[in-house]
Amino acid sequence: MEQTQVRRPPRALSPQRLVLFVFMFAALAYPWVFRLPFQRRLMVVVLLYAMLGQAWNILGGYTGQVSLGHAVFFGIGAYTSTLLHLKLGVTPWIGLPAAGLVAALVSQFVGYPCFRLKGHYFVIATIVLAQIVQALFTNWDWAGGALGLRLPLLPESLLNFQFFSTKLPYYYISLALLAIVLAVTYLLEGSKAGYYFRAIKEDPDAARSLGVDITSYKMLAMAISAFFTGVGGAFYAQFVLYIDPESVLAFKTSVLIMLIAVVGGIGTLWGPVLGAFILIPLSEFTRVALGGAGRALDLVVYGILITLVAVFEPRGLWALGERIKALVARR
Amino acid sequence: MTLLRIGGITKRFGGLEANKGIEFDVEQGTIIGLIGPNGAGKTTLFNCVTGFYAPDDGKVVFDELDITGWPPHRVCRAGIARTFQTVRPFAQMTVLENVMVGGLLRHRQTAASRTAAMEVLEFTGLASRQSMFAKNLTIADKKRMEVARALATGPRLLMLDEAMAGLTPKETQEAVDLILRLRARGVTILLVEHVMEVVMPISHRIVVLDYGQKIAEGPPQEIANDERVIQAYLGGRYRAPS
Numbered sequence: 373m374e375q376t377q378v379r380r381p382p383r384a385l386s387p388q389r390l391v392l393f394v395f396m397f398a399a400l401a402y403p404w405v406f407r408l409p410f411q412r413r414l415m416v417v418v419l420l421y422a423m424l425g426q427a428w429n430i431l432g433g434y435t436g437q438v439s440l441g442h443a444v445f446f447g448i449g450a451y452t453s454t455l456l457h458l459k460l461g462v463t464p465w466i467g468l469p470a471a472g473l474v475a476a477l478v479s480q481f482v483g484y485p486c487f488r489l490k491g492h493y494f495v496i497a498t499i500v501l502a503q504i505v506q507a508l509f510t511n512w513d514w515a516g517g518a519l520g521l522r523l524p525l526l527p528e529s530l531l532n533f534q535f536f537s538t539k540l541p542y543y544y545i546s547l548a549l550l551a552i553v554l555a556v557t558y559l560l561e562g563s564k565a566g567y568y569f570r571a572i573k574e575d576p577d578a579a580r581s582l583g584v585d586i587t588s589y590k591m592l593a594m595a596i597s598a599f600f601t602g603v604g605g606a607f608y609a610q611f612v613l614y615i616d617p618e619s620v621l622a623f624k625t626s627v628l629i630m631l632i633a634v635v636g637g638i639g640t641l642w643g644p645v646l647g648a649f650i651l652i653p654l655s656e657f658t659r660v661a662l663g664g665a666g667r668a669l670d671l672v673v674y675g676i677l678i679t680l681v682a683v684f685e686p687r688g689l690w691a692l693g694e695r696i697k698a699l700v701a702r703r
Numbered sequence: 704m705t706l707l708r709i710g711g712i713t714k715r716f717g718g719l720e721a722n723k724g725i726e727f728d729v730e731q732g733t734i735i736g737l738i739g740p741n742g743a744g745k746t747t748l749f750n751c752v753t754g755f756y757a758p759d760d761g762k763v764v765f766d767e768l769d770i771t772g773w774p775p776h777r778v779c780r781a782g783i784a785r786t787f788q789t790v791r792p793f794a795q796m797t798v799l800e801n802v803m804v805g806g807l808l809r810h811r812q813t814a815a816s817r818t819a820a821m822e823v824l825e826f827t828g829l830a831s832r833q834s835m836f837a838k839n840l841t842i843a844d845k846k847r848m849e850v851a852r853a854l855a856t857g858p859r860l861l862m863l864d865e866a867m868a869g870l871t872p873k874e875t876q877e878a879v880d881l882i883l884r885l886r887a888r889g890v891t892i893l894l895v896e897h898v899m900e901v902v903m904p905i906s907h908r909i910v911v912l913d914y915g916q917k918i919a920e921g922p923p924q925e926i927a928n929d930e931r932v933i934q935a936y937l938g939g940r941y942r943a944p945s
Contacts, residue, residue: 562813563813564807564811564812564813564816567800567803567804567807567813567816568804568807570793570795570796570800571793571796571804574792574793574794574795574796575791575792575793575794577755577775577787577791578787578791578792578793578852579793579804580754580755580774580775580776580779581753581755581775581779581784581785581787581853582776582779582784582804582805582808582852582853582855582856583776583779583780583805583808583856584776584804584808585774585776586776
């Protein structure tokens with residue numbers, strides 16, 4: 373019979389804690405071991421997408437509301453901080469949380485109509501809304517239109533949130549953002565909202581009968597998810613210094629964010645991190661190995677991977693790891 | 704004291720009237736059996752009371768509060784909890800977590816909800832199953848868990864939709880036992896069941912539905928000998944032995 377572990381108060385140095393500390397140390401030390409710009413840049417993207425995957429996971433994994441429109445929040449975050457900077461001269465350090473807040477606000481308008489739909493219809497609605505938003509931004513000249521927006525180059529400094537001689541600050545900022553999202557997810561897991569999220573995913577009607585206001589809690593999950601996705605978008609804008617509808621609002625971004633959580637393991641704390649560590653390097657290396665001509669081949673590899681995950685372990689690679697652990701423990 | 708007043712509930716689905724002006728009261732501290740053949744409208748009435756359907760006509764008054772058309776979570780907060788005819792466990796959550804979801808209605812903190820849930824699990828005899836995934840329980844235990852989950856919301860009225868269908872005689876006896884202990888705890892119970900033998904001995908009053916209408920109401924003995932009830936259950940050719 374399957375048993376879950378009851379969460380005990382952590383001992384001074386349980387194996388889990390030890391592993392966590394090793395990983396934290398490795399994360400902090402990585403850019404000092406791998407000093408090439410490519411290596412550092414790659415890891416920034418991995419950390420960013422791990423963060424986005426976990427943000428998606430709060431809504432899609434824990435609460436079971438699969439969104440294929442998260443590019444909207446990512447893009448709105450990117451545009452918010454960029455426009456604030458360009459039009460009003462606001463520093464990106466304020467732009468970052470502002471991007472999250474605007475994305476969260478937009479998510480409430482998106483959520484209200486979409487949450488009246490269930491299952492596949494909800495998914496379709498999120499896709500359609502994302503397409504509409506992309507079309508709006510493509511035709512909105514004040515916000516750069518199809519040409520996009522370029523952030524002015526400023527002297528590199530922490531204050532300006534721009535770094536050229538080294539990617540190091542970007543690395544640590546993205547690591548900190550990921551740590552924050554993981555901490556929030558961890559706290560949510562053990563909270564009333566976390567229990568309600570999972571109940572909504574498992575059976576919304578049963579949840580309602582137990583006094584769960586499912587619409588409000590879905591909206592809450594959406595707001596948290598959108599907030600961090602928006603923050604991620606703002607970080608991306610500062611990292612690349614150029615955004616356009618194709619790079620931050622396209623459907624493929626929504627798909628990638630979702631895939632990271634799904635491949636890694638939905639509804640788990642570490643699944644999206646695992647997913648990002650597998651999918652992002654995979655796509656980089658297939659692009660490097662196969663060159664420009666193989667442009668879509670990384671997508672082919674993704675497709676194969678998703679099929680494998682769906683067939684053999686729909687709960688994602690993280691669950692596969694747990695299964696192996698259980699097997700080893702039984703020996 | 705009247706805890707729940709069902710006042711002329713009518714519910715239509717297209718041309719079908721699933722409930723036609725159903726009217727009865729549930730007194731505090733009693734067990735009321737709601738019986739009737741398949742398709743009589745019992746579950747529809749349940750859904751109208753608990754907010755899953757909005758009735759087309761009529762009123763639902765709970766503890767002098769008009770709750771007609773309230774959404775399910777508000778009905779639950781008001782003090783009515785229910786179970787479902789087909790069990791709806793949170794499959795990937797443990798038994799304890801399932802019950803904790805119920806407990807969180809009255810407790811903001813998960814720790815407090817866990818304590819409350821443990822108490823309910825002890826009461827319902829599920830404490831030994833607390834860390835099992837709900838999907839791995841037997842049907843009888845799933846039904847028991849649904850009762851526990853509903854109980855954890857701290858209801859004054861518990862509505863059980865066929866809590867005993869599909870159980871073995873021994874399990875049925877255990878379920879009956881649990882219902883009697885619930886009442887002893889002060890919970891009022893409205894019980895849907897189409898097996899008469901189960902409802903008769905434990906109910907104070909029985910309400911009989913047929914084709915969406917209330918055809919009889921009264922103490923069990925009266926109902927057992929009621930001409931219309933026997934017709935509804937056995938067909939017109941049979942007559943009660945006199």
